[in-house]
Amino acid sequence: MSSFGKRSSSWIDLTGSDDENSAPQPKQARVSASQSASASQPRPSQSLNARDTWGEADEEDEILDLSQDADEGNGWVCVGAIDGKIVGIRYYDGYATMGEQVMVKREPRNPYDSNAIRINNVQGTQIGHLPRNLAAKLAPYMDSRTIVIEGVLAGEKGGWDCPINLKIYGPGERIARNQLEARMKQDRVPIRKLGIAAPKQPKQAVPPPQRRQMGYHSSQSSSQSASSQPEPLPGLGIEHFVANSERFNPRDVEKMVEQWGAGEDALKAMPFAEQPEGLVSTLLPYQRQGLAWLLEKEHPVLPAPGSIDVVQLWKRSQRHAGFTNLATQYTTAAPPVLAKGGILADDMGLGKTLQVISLILEGGPGTTLIVAPVSVMSNWVQQIERHVKKERNMKVLTYHGSNRKRMTHREFGEYDVVVTSYGTLGTEYSSNGKTAEKIPRKDGLFCINWARVVLDEGHNIRNPSTKSAVAATSLLATARWVLTGTPIVNTIKDLYSMLKFLAITGGLERMEIFNAILTRRLAVGDPGAEAILQSVMRTWTLRRKKDMKFVDLKLPELSEYVHRITFRNDEREKYEALQAEAKGMVKQFQAGKSKNGLDMYRHVLEVLLRMRQVCCHWKLCGTRVTDLLPLIGSGEVVALTKENRAALQLLLQLDIDSREDCPICLEELHNPVITACKHIFGRECIEKTIQLQNKCPMCRAELADTDCLVHPAVEEKAEEDPDLDVETKSSKTEALMSILTASRRDPKSKVVIFSQWTSFLNIIQHQLTEAGMKYCRIDGSVSAQARDASITALESDPDTRILLASLSVCSVGLNLVSADTVILADSWWAPAIEDQAVDRVHRLGQTRPCTVWRLIMEDSIEERVLTIQAEKRKLVGKAFQEKEKSGKEKTTRMGDILKLLS
Known part of the structure; x- marks a missing residue:
């Protein structure tokens, strides 16, 4: 029998069985051979069909795969292998060749065998399924997401079955892995040990390219102590701030792409x-x-007949008249679509x-x-x-x-x-x-x-x-x-x-x-x-980089400085009170005295956020989240009254500001929402979960439909706050205004001020108005037309010399070469975001030397954020490091929190 699979011109009756261990298939799952054959071919890019948002294909017998998340098992280890076989292959038309990677899919809705596990080829077409007895042993582990299974065909297809090698992946954590192995032994899962292949550090697997030395570089007068710097005074030139700041070279990120x-x-x-x-x-x-x-x-163009060339991982097959993909070993007789x-x-x-x-x-x-x-x-x-x-x-x-x-x-x-x-x-x-x-x-x-x-x-x-x-x-x-x-x-x-x-x-x-x-x-x-x-x-x-010699952009010099600022006594008092509160919470957490771990974690995050905000201006702290938690109660699900919605929105904003991840996909929060049970997810992830099981994946609370999701508060256009006056200046805003005053001595100099908080931009805006400095502004509440007007004003109006910019909105895509100075008013967790913001100004088309000022409060959380950024920049091949879907994620995050509070 051909290894490409058997073809038939008639309808296939799937109600029978060719093996006593075969999983019988429902009659309504019948497909024509012509349909199956076409489905197995690579999909042309110009004729994409609409697919289910989360599924692999739009087949009529769609599988609801609740057992093996496509992303499950990143960072796990191989705990063993099973030498098995695929049965029922005569009923299916999926292409298959020896050595080909295949997909192992749970089929919990199969009416004839609730433990059914089917095998698909890389194009999503079914080859067959695992025998009943083996499926019965593996299904519970797949359904509980305890293991992830990879499959490779171990031999040629016969008339009735085909050998397959199944690799079993389990958690890398030793205790959990030992418990898994003991349970599998007790259940007599026929697994053979291969030895543990533990994940290596990326620098062992990926030799780092040549890179520049990272660190702080003192300016010509950096020997002056930052802690003893004089209070900035009106009229000081920009050279004063250069002399009293540290030269900073942050670009030491090792990227996989390079x-x-x-x-x-x-x-x-x-x-x-x-x-x-x-x-x-x-x-x-x-x-x-x-x-x-x-x-x-x-x-x-595909490789010509007789050619040994490889195009998009496809090469002419040496064993068959067709093409083989070098990554997956998938072989097709028809020319693949490139x-x-x-x-x-x-x-x-x-x-x-x-x-x-x-x-x-x-x-x-x-x-x-x-x-x-x-x-x-x-x-x-x-x-x-x-x-x-x-x-x-x-x-x-x-x-x-x-x-x-x-x-x-x-x-x-x-x-x-x-x-x-x-x-x-x-x-x-x-x-x-x-x-x-x-x-x-x-x-x-x-x-x-x-x-x-x-x-x-x-x-x-x-x-x-x-x-x-x-x-x-x-x-x-x-x-x-x-x-x-x-x-x-x-x-x-x-x-x-x-x-x-x-x-x-x-x-x-x-x-x-x-x-x-x-x-x-x-x-x-x-x-x-x-x-x-x-x-x-x-x-x-x-991928080409600015510093490649042949690119030769001839960009003007970029000078980056960290400017440290000393707290006033009243600011230090507020800051230290918050710091003591956070340290006390962490001690309770470490001692296991916290009754509600999630609420405790949120309290700590909120205090850290307020500590960062106090470094900018005390007014940013606003309503404390800890004061709002009693409002929404300690129950699992709260009634979505107007007051509760507002409180939930503040909890949601806390996670957004703290750069938390979606707990379902472990990616940065995308379209963030909060449930009535006070858990935060990316909207698409939680909507799909509600559609599948109507339960919160964190606490199992009932979520009837998507009406229980609360979205972030709409960002409103900045309005003048009557409570803001000249007496509400902070040490940071005074330093910022002094730098602006000094930079304005150069009549051609223009400045972009970035902040992650629009409320801080409001405070700066008020002080610019008080000082008579003309400015423009771009943030999330500004319409596209208004954004264009702001950019035009910065480019063409000689009196508009300052742009107030939201870091999350303006760090990508904009061309701001009309400015030559960037002020990063507060520190962002992800250093790449700050780098992108700087590159809005220092880019092709820039003709003036550029200066970047990072404003950092001395002996504060901002200094430690800068240290964490430096550690992240020094990680070799960071993109190789995958997060684990385990409780260790919060433990790692708490380790970062301890660093911030040290």
Whole structure:
């Protein structure tokens, strides 16, 4: 029998059984051979079907897989293997070859065997299922999420069954692992020991590239003690602040992309494209190389017959007349569909926008869809107007806003470029958590096959479960592009989401296979996984950095300083009271005296937040969360009255400000919401959970529907606070105003002030008004039109020399080269966010030397945040380090808290 699987032209009766251990299948699960055959082929990017948001396919016999989360088991260890077999294969048409990675799926709704475990190939087509007796032993472990199972075909398919090797992964923590092994032995699970392959530190598996020395570098007068610096006085020049601050060089982040992407010599030798005729601006040499790479990736070609070349991990099969994927060993007789597009991951400020505009000019006819954050949508329109020749007559449409007209594919086709937002894309994909309609549709963004889709700031889709990621992946497109300066933000799963969007084929586009091939094997330093990752990065990613010699941006000097400020006595008193409260709570936590662990944890987080806010201004503390907890009671679920909603919103904001993760997907909170039982999740994650089980995954409280979810309070436009007056200045605002006064001695100097709290921007705004300094402002409450007006004012109005900017809104996408000075008024947990903010100013097009001021209160939590940032920057290959789904997460977080309070 062919290893590709048996074919039949008739309907297949699945009610019988070929093995006494086989799991009988329901009659309504019947599929035609032609349907199954087509389903097993790689999916063309230009004909994507709408898929269930969380499922693998839109099959009629959809499996509700409650047992094995696609992301489960990251960082776990292999506890053994089972030499088994797949039965029932004569009833299924899934392709299968020896050595091929396969997917092990629980099928709890199978009416003939509630323990059923089916085996799918990497394309999601069923090959068969595990024998009844083995499935009965493994199903309870899968259902309780105690283990994760990987499968590889261990031999050729026979007429009745096929050998399979199952690797069993369990928790890495020793006690939990020992308990698992003892239980499996008691249950007589036929597992053989392989030895524990413990995750290695990334620096053992990934040799670090050459890097610059990290640390604080004293300025010419840094010998003066920061603690003895004089109180800033009006009229001091900027040289005073330079002399009394520490030189700071923060850019020491080791990124996976640099390690595994093409080396600088290879990048320098890349071919050049011709200068586009329709472009006003002259492309720099490395940008012409980028354009050549973009054009090549939109026209990939499979290896020719007899060739040993590898294209997108596909090579000509040596054993069969077809193609084999090197990552998964999946073999197909039909030519696989190659992905058109890739990830342009150039360093921030190297002109990714201009390179894509050049691609649109040179890449042939058709309409390009650009999806961007709201804050940068207008930048695309402006850049196209600025760089494209008028006679080219490029037609651009901004498709955004509640009053937009739902357009047909013919109407969209009249434009060269359509610019929309991630929010608009998600809204048109689905609303109110309902399953999306089939695609293509009669109108809207999902009615047309776009010539190309470009995701600006593409790391916005790094969580594959969010509505934005699912919607972007579901777009119909011939070519797909991701633009991002930070392709790996937290973990390797960020890369997975982008590969899925690109519509790659062969298996890595499925989370189970991605984890089996890359995530878990990279954690133990598997050389084969490292080689695959290197091939993936070099195939689909182009990354150039500012400091590469051949790039030669000739950017002006960037000087970064930490300016330490001394507390006033009254400020120190407030700060130390909060610090003592936090230390007392931590002692109770460590002694096990806290009755409610979650409330205790929230109390500590809240005090830490208030300590950071007191460093800026005492007024930021506002209503204490600890004062509100009695209002919403100690019960599991609270009534959603107006008062309780307001209290829950404050609890939610606390987690948002504290940069907490979604406990379901372990990613940064995405569209955060809080339940009536006071637990906080990403909206898409908890909505799916409610749909599946109507229970909170944290406390098992009943959650009837999504009406029990409370969303964040709407950010309101800044208004003048009557309680603010000249007497409410803090030490930090006085230092900030002194730096502003000194910088204004240079009539051409302009300043961007970043803060993570809009309430602090309100205080600074009041003091700017008092001082008669003209400013503009961008935050989350500002409309797109008002944002454009603020940027225009900063660029063209000589009297508008200050921009107040929300760090979360303005750290990406904006071009702020009209300024030359950045003031980071408070410290952000993630150093990459601050780096991105600085790169809004120090980027291509900047002509003046740039200065960055980090304002830090001396001997405070802000200094320790800076230390933690430095530790994070020094981590080698941080993207390899996956979080564990275990109670250790909070323990690790508490360790960081102890550092902050030390």
